[in-house]
Amino acid sequence: MSRIDLADRTAALESAVVAASGRLDRELLDDARAVVTRARERGGLSAEHTVVALAGATGSGKSSVLNAVAGSEIATVGVRRPTTSHAVAAVWGDGAGPLLDWLEVRRRQEMPTPADDDPGDDSGAARPRRGLARLRGRRGPAGISTGLVLLDLPDHDSVVVEHRVRAERLVERADLLVWVVDPQKYADAALHERYLRPLAGRSEVVVVVLNQADRLSDAETDAMLADLRRLVAADGLDGARVLAVSAATGRGIDQLKGLLAEAAAR
Incomplete structure (x- = not known):
């Protein structure tokens, strides 16, 4: 067809x-x-950029995941909740300004790409900037040099109405949605009924990330991932990619980078 x-x-x-x-x-x-x-x-607007939104509830660790992917402290991580009141963007590649204006994202961090690498030492050897030049882990797939806009959204369950409105507006405008959940609230009815079920049939644009896997044993992680996949399939998103990560230890971050690299390449 x-x-x-x-x-x-x-x-x-x-x-x-x-x-x-x-x-x-x-x-x-x-x-x-x-x-x-x-x-x-x-x-x-820019067809050269893929807009990926990190969405999730208060305390899920969206900002920590953004920082782990970028390899830089871009988003503020704090104990006070909610921490993110306005979306923050990490941008790989030039020309995303009009797109970010349309998204109404003012806080932007341009990430170095291979062309921005250090010129090298006296021997002429290049010195890529660690974690920034490419979205690639040590064992990860080929990285992203350009073409990605990664957003850290306000909490969708924020007690501040304006924060929720900003998050929902960007959820509607993203090209790929990465829902960051935590072990305590991954089965929250509001997440599944209000946000995931309306996306039924569009599993190719949804990734669900179980963060804080460092707090779980391997057996607990496997069981929770199985339950999360069951819930996501019941939401009409059978086939959506579901993975466990830890922004604190780096577990699974390379795999997430690979998914983002694949999305930007497409």
Whole structure:
């Protein structure tokens, strides 16, 4: 079966909205019109960048995961909750400014790419900057040199309404969603009912990361991952990638980097 490109899908949805006007619920049609608008706006911005959003609940460790992937302290990690009030972006590659303006993300950190590597010592040998030049771990796959915008979102369950609104707006605009969960709240009904189930059928744009795996034994991690995969499949996301990481120890971070590298390459 041939693939339908985004422009054709958008046009088809717009035609369906016109045909259904007066026949279907107004709220449903308004949602569809909003999707058409967002798709066209996104299509007019950088196709060279993939927007990946790290979403999750208070205390899940999104900011720590961002820092671990970037190899740099970009996002603030603290005891006070919620810590992230506005989204923070780590950006690999030039030209993402208009895209970030559209996303309304003001806090941006441009990450060095291979072209920005240190020129080397007197012998002419290059000295890549550790953890920054490429999204690649010591045992990881080929890294990302350009083309990734990685966002640390405000908590989706924040007690501050404005924080939740900002998070939900960016969830709607991301190209790939990485849901960061923790061992205490991975089965939270609000996460599954409000955020994951509406994405049913779109497992290719969803990754679920069980953070804080360093607090679990290997047997506990395996059992929790199995349960999490079951819950995600019940949400209609069978096939979504589910993995365990520890931002504290680095466990699983190379695997996550590989998924991000794959997404940016596509």
